[in-house]
Amino acid sequence: MSRPLAVFAYDFDGTLAPGNMQEHAFIPDELGMDHAEFWRETTRLAREQRGDGILAYMHLMLAKAREKGLELSLESWRRRGADLRLFPGVEQWFARQNARADALGLDLRHFIISSGNRELIEGSPIAGWFDRIYASGFMFDGDGDAIGIALAINYTGKTQYLFRINKWTLDEWDTDGVNEVQAQQRRPVPFGRIAFFGDGLTDIPVMRVMTDHGGHPVAVYDPERPITEAAAAKLLRDGRARLAAPGDYREGAALDVLALEILEDMARGVSGELFL
Numbered sequence: 001m002s003r004p005l006a007v008f009a010y011d012f013d014g015t016l017a018p019g020n021m022q023e024h025a026f027i028p029d030e031l032g033m034d035h036a037e038f039w040r041e042t043t044r045l046a047r048e049q050r051g052d053g054i055l056a057y058m059h060l061m062l063a064k065a066r067e068k069g070l071e072l073s074l075e076s077w078r079r080r081g082a083d084l085r086l087f088p089g090v091e092q093w094f095a096r097q098n099a100r101a102d103a104l105g106l107d108l109r110h111f112i113i114s115s116g117n118r119e120l121i122e123g124s125p126i127a128g129w130f131d132r133i134y135a136s137g138f139m140f141d142g143d144g145d146a147i148g149i150a151l152a153i154n155y156t157g158k159t160q161y162l163f164r165i166n167k168w169t170l171d172e173w174d175t176d177g178v179n180e181v182q183a184q185q186r187r188p189v190p191f192g193r194i195a196f197f198g199d200g201l202t203d204i205p206v207m208r209v210m211t212d213h214g215g216h217p218v219a220v221y222d223p224e225r226p227i228t229e230a231a232a233a234k235l236l237r238d239g240r241a242r243l244a245a246p247g248d249y250r251e252g253a254a255l256d257v258l259a260l261e262i263l264e265d266m267a268r269g270v271s272g273e274l275f276l
Contacts, residue, residue: 073143074140192214218241
């Protein structure tokens with residue numbers, strides 16, 4: 001790590017892609033359900049079982065897939081993610097930001113922190129850009145078929161992964177490293193060099209942590225859905241985000257301009273660190 005590390009972390013649904021990833025193909029095309037019906041059943045199950053909504057939706061995905069006799073292999077889940085619709089410019093975004101960071105003397109890395117499906121994101125056309133995809137994942141048996149839930153990341157659980165990045169203790173299963181005492185000045189990625197891009201209620205705790213620790217929380221909204229713009233505006237009013245922009249990742253768009261400003265601010269922060 002010869003250059004200072006910097007991180008852009010992203011939610012996925014509603015941030016890099018419109019809507020919920022399961023709604024684009026799996027729920028309507030393979031389960032044959034209306035997506036609103038699926039989410040109503042998820043909420044009902046979570047309430048009846050006094051359970052977590054993320055665990056409930058993952059359980060229902062597996063249970064209903066088994067009822068339909070659908071393929072459950074890891075590769076089948078990744079194939080389902082291959083056609084996820086992304087916001088404009090997302091596929092070109094990462095190389096451009098990396099080049100800017102490099103010119104500023106930063107080593108920029110990209111992470112996903114999402115309550116969505118890890119396997120679907122791993123199959124998306126942008127999966128290769130991420131150092132880690134922290135998302136809710138299935139457990140697979142020796143034949144490679146999904147048999148249960150390995151990891152569920154809910155709204156408060158997302159904050160854990162900010163501290164993993166901050167300390168550069170990246171393995172999900174490593175409970176020792178992330179909880180070890182580590183002086184702030186020795187942490188590989190200070191919060192001032194982390195930006196988080198998110199859109200909704202599941203991102204509020206992450207936004208709060210970013211704000212409280214001097215990070216760069218960015219609220220992204222879908223320009224075709226006024227309700228998401230209103231949610232972003234509320235995040236700004238409530239002090240949970242510092243910046244907001246529509247989900248347009250093309251060069252010169254508002255989000256792209258914000259990203260450049262954030263990288264420049266991160267680089268200035270590094271210069272300040274040198275004189276401490």
